[in-house]
Amino acid sequence: MNNRQLFLNHLAQTTDFPLAIEIERAEGIYLYGPNGERYVDLISGIGVSNVGHRHPRVIAAIQAQLEKYLHLMVYGEYVQSPQTLLAQAICQTLPSQLDNVYLVNSGSEAVEGAIKLAKRYSNRREILSCVNAYHGSSHGSLSVGGNEMFKRAYRPLLPGIRTIPFGEEEYLAHITEHTAAIIMETVQGEAGVRFADPAYFAALRSRCDETGTLLILDEIQSGFGRTGTFWAFESYGIVPDILVCAKGMGGGMPIGAFIAGKEVMGSLKTNPLLGHITTFGGHPVSAAASLATIQVIQEENLAQQVAGKAALFKKLLVHPRIKSCRHVGLMMALEFESFEVLKPIIDRAISKGVITDWFLFCDDSMRIAPPLTISEEQIAEACNVLLDAIEHQG
Template sequence: MNNRQLFLSHLAQTTDFPLLIEIEKAEGVYMYGANGEKYIDLISGIGVSNVGHRHPKILAAIQEQLDKYLHLMVYGEYVQSPQAQLAKALTDTLPSSLNNVYLVNSGSEAVEGALKLAKRYTNRREIISCVNAYHGSSHGALSIGGNEIFKRAYRPLLPGIRNIEFGSIAELSHINTQTAAIILETVQGEAGIRVAESAYFQALRKKCDETGTLLILDEIQAGFGRTGKFWAFEHYGIVPDILVCAKGMGGGMPIGAFISNQAVMAVFKNNPLLGHITTFGGHPVSAAASLATIKVILEERLIEGVDKKAELFKSLLIHPRIKGIRNKGLMMAVEFDSFDALKPIIDHAIANGVITDWFLFCDDAMRIAPPLTISNDQIKEACDIILHAIDQA
């Protein structure tokens, strides 16, 4: 059996129509198929490859750690240099109140930990999230998701969840002294790149302070330079109580984290002891890759080019069938009339060498979130292919 047959026979499937693109190698912004195909990756593995595929400094960090040790012990017992150095590097990018890091394996796990932390610290049970939010697919993360289509088959889910409209200051009145936390994406991703005003975030921070509610910001997609700041909340002049991250954090390796104040995080130490546990969280190889990723983003000054690259995309993607482009940095949604109009365009783009897709809760918009390392010439090449795909469709 070839790999395609093995994939279909023995790997669990999540749709009846997987892309079935077989990749043999990836480098920078490119992925290469089994038969010599070459693709520009305009979605970065859904927001993961912020520094490109197989960045040489990430590979070097991984190899260096491979020569030392792999898994040693469950999280939080042994002093492991990759974990400690990564935690320090992360907190160095953040305001002083976000000084304590809990490392996990993924964004969904980070959300689960953040929810537990908020409930334990506040001794409250209500969680507020937003309509069309996506925070992951595990049971708790799904519970706070904002789209019923994905939830209804798995009910009953966590109780005490309320969804409010993202960006609506009036809806913040639902936050009260019974609310443990409100969790929201700083930029809504799967809703199709929805951006709120600074006044909304200021009002949100004020309401949380008034009610003793913890503010959890999910930057699983928006973090690590994606929006033109290292953290998206920097655009809005506020600081969350808990920050959730993953995806672009690992340079292609699986890792996530939730980050808070040391005093808040301390509630996991007792009543009960070991209040949150993970075996592989902060795996030393992933932690080494993540530390190298932070260094690459900062030392190569990748964030400085984000806004100009986004503007270049917007200046080139002009076509009568394009209804508009929403973005925050290189988180971009190119809007079309409908999914029926968009899907053939995506198919033609892939066939011509550009990987893109749509959003879970916004299927009339094309996702563009390339590696931050993409060059102007590569942007122009990708846009030419997309425009040609529009004409073909």
């Protein structure tokens, strides 16, 4: 059997219609098939490859760590330089009150840890989240997701979860003295790139302070330079109590984190001790790759280039079938009339060598989230293919 048959026969499938594109290697913004096919990756593996595929600095860091050690011990027991140097580098990107990093394996686990931390520190049980939020697919992270279609088959989920609309200030009154935390994406991803204005976030921060509620911001998709600042919340003039990140953090390696102040994070140490346990969290190879990723973003000024590159996409992607373009930096959503209009456009673009996608909770909009390393010439190349696909739709 060939690889495609093995994929379909033995690898667990998540839909009946996977893309099933066979990839042999990847570099920069490109993926390559076994017969020389070349694809522009306009979605960065869903927000992961912020510094491109196989960035030389990331590969060098991985190779150097392979010469030293792999897994040694469950998280938090041994002093391992990849973990400590990464935690320091992350904290240096953040306001001083966010000075403790708990390294985990993924965005879902980061959300799980953040929820547990909020409950433990506050001694409260109610959690608020937002309509059409996406925070992951494990039971806890699914519980605070905001789309019932994805939750219905797995109920009962966590109790004490309430959902409010995103970006509507009047609903912040639902945050009360009984609320342990509100978890919110700084920019909603799977809702189709939805964002709120600074006044909303100021009111959110104020309401949390009034009620003693912890504010958890989810920057799993929006962090690590994606929106034009290292963290998306920097543009809104607030600081969360707990921050979660993953995806673009690892340069292609699996890693995530939840971050808080030392006092808040310290509540996981007692009653009970080992309040969150992870065997592979902060794996030294992933941690080394993540540190290199931060250095690349900073030294190559990738976040500073985002606004110009996003503006070029907007300038080039003009067509009567495009109803709107929502974006925060290089988190972009091109809105079409319907999924039935959009799907053939995506299929044709892929057949012509440009990979894009739609959003879980917004299937009339095209996802554009390329590696931050994409050049102006590569943007023009990709946009030409997309415009051709749009023009020849139907």
